[in-house]
Amino acid sequence: MTQLPRLPGDSGGCRDTPILKQRGQREVFCGLTGIIWLHRKMQDAFFLVVGSRTCAHLLQSAAGVMIFAEPRFGTAILEETDLAGLADAQDELDREVDRLLARRTDIKQLFLVGSCPSEVIKLDLQRAAERLTERYAPSVRVLNYSGSGIETTFTQGEDACLASMVPVLPATEARELMLVGALPDVVEEQAVSLLVQMGIGPVRVLPAPRRDTELAVGQNTVFALTQPFLGDTHAALERRGARHIPAPFPFGEEGTTAWLRAIADEFGVPDAVFESVTAAPRARARRAVAQAAEALRGKSVFFFPDSQLEIPLARFLTRECGMDAIEVGAPFIHKGIVGPDLDMMSRGPVFSEGQDVDLQLDRCRAARPDLTVCGLGLANPLEAEGLATKWAIELVFTPVHFYEQAGDLAGLFSRPIRRRDALRLEAAE
Numbered sequence: 104m105t106q107l108p109r110l111p112g113d114s115g116g117c118r119d120t121p122i123l124k125q126r127g128q129r130e131v132f133c134g135l136t137g138i139i140w141l142h143r144k145m146q147d148a149f150f151l152v153v154g155s156r157t158c159a160h161l162l163q164s165a166a167g168v169m170i171f172a173e174p175r176f177g178t179a180i181l182e183e184t185d186l187a188g189l190a191d192a193q194d195e196l197d198r199e200v201d202r203l204l205a206r207r208t209d210i211k212q213l214f215l216v217g218s219c220p221s222e223v224i225k226l227d228l229q230r231a232a233e234r235l236t237e238r239y240a241p242s243v244r245v246l247n248y249s250g251s252g253i254e255t256t257f258t259q260g261e262d263a264c265l266a267s268m269v270p271v272l273p274a275t276e277a278r279e280l281m282l283v284g285a286l287p288d289v290v291e292e293q294a295v296s297l298l299v300q301m302g303i304g305p306v307r308v309l310p311a312p313r314r315d316t317e318l319a320v321g322q323n324t325v326f327a328l329t330q331p332f333l334g335d336t337h338a339a340l341e342r343r344g345a346r347h348i349p350a351p352f353p354f355g356e357e358g359t360t361a362w363l364r365a366i367a368d369e370f371g372v373p374d375a376v377f378e379s380v381t382a383a384p385r386a387r388a389r390r391a392v393a394q395a396a397e398a399l400r401g402k403s404v405f406f407f408p409d410s411q412l413e414i415p416l417a418r419f420l421t422r423e424c425g426m427d428a429i430e431v432g433a434p435f436i437h438k439g440i441v442g443p444d445l446d447m448m449s450r451g452p453v454f455s456e457g458q459d460v461d462l463q464l465d466r467c468r469a470a471r472p473d474l475t476v477c478g479l480g481l482a483n484p485l486e487a488e489g490l491a492t493k494w495a496i497e498l499v500f501t502p503v504h505f506y507e508q509a510g511d512l513a514g515l516f517s518r519p520i521r522r523r524d525a526l527r528l529e530a531a532e
């Protein structure tokens with residue numbers, strides 16, 4: 104019979120470990136980044152950033168190296184006259200949207216994405232979205248959310264986008280499972296296939312590839328998150344009556360098994376069925392992780408807060424790869440979401456929420472971890488000081504969920520350590 108992964112014996116897990124909270128200067132990307140992966144998932148959507156040339160450059164440079172498709176995003180540039188309040192930015196926005204929708208009849212969902220400049224001048228994008236929805240309904244639905252870097256970290260862009268869709272989802276009384284989070288298609292197909300093989304269904308996914316799918320929500324909807332950064336979406340779904348299935352996140356063999364087990368229990372899947380569906384991919388994942396984790400055993404890791412994946416990844420690295428976590432920093436710690444991952448971790452690491460980057464850098468330098476997981480802005484200086492680093496943003500752009508990617512996930516962490524060891528050898532010769 105398949106058991107839930109064992110919990111740490113006497114140590115009792117980390118859910119009640121005191122959390123170090125600091126507020127100071129932060130080093131994070133803004134939420135516009137999410138457009139890069141969201142526009143690929145939603146094939147009839149367009150993301151119109153209402154921002155500055157800086158926002159346009161950020162998107163172009165991020166997208167330029169990561170996508171090769173016709174863009175389904177753009178920037179309505181706020182000029183100096185808008186920023187100085189000399190022009191009516193709402194009128195200009197309407198004209199921009201009119202031009203866009205006349206040219207691109209394939210667009211069925213239009214997201215007006217707020218930025219730092221639009222928030223600074225208090226441009227009311229909600230009002231704009233309502234006005235434009237009236238004008239273009241029913242063929243185009245216009246929604247708005249903020250991708251600004253003023254208060255956010257980069258994964259909050261996806262959360263804000265998905266949360267903006269929840270209030271306009273149709274209502275349903277059907278008992279359905281909703282998977283929530285934008286995953287690469289191949290990974291999403293693997294997850295849905297495992298669930299369907301267990302007899303679980305219908306399985307819906309938010310975000311859906313197109314607006315006109317059967318995605319709906321109601322009191323009989325149960326939902327499982329595939330990403331730990333979806334706090335606002337979680338709250339929005341609960342407001343629509345849906346119920347969350349708490350579970351560790353599907354990273355690594357254990358995390359994937361525990362995530363599937365929680366859903367299987369909700370749907371009354373017999374143990375024998377669960378076992379027969381998961382046995383082979385579990386064994387493959389275990390073998391792949393064991394191989395990739397050789398370079399990680401006994402090594403220490405330090406997380407700066409960035410992607411909000413930090414706690415589930417620390418659980419994976421400590422339990423399945425034999426690493427020691429020194430500090431696990433996360434921008435936000437939502438125990439209703441990451442509590443099951445905290446339960447599975449042995450006590451020892453410091454958990455920190457928010458950031459005062461200078462103080463945190465002092466702690467990191469004092470600890471000299473074997474691997475530091477951090478944002479792009481910190482990685483190069485730390486590498487120059489001889490620390491091996493992993494860019495947190497890569498973990499969001501790379502397929503890392505579920506059984507078939509478990510070995511690749513461990514490999515993402517072992518590569519920088521192997522590279523640093525090779526450089527040291529070269530230097531010693």
Ligand code: SF4
Pocket residue numbers: 133134135154155157158159161217218219220250251252253
């Ligand atoms: S939203 Fe803010 S942080 Fe992001 S690119 Fe625009 S100005 Fe920069």
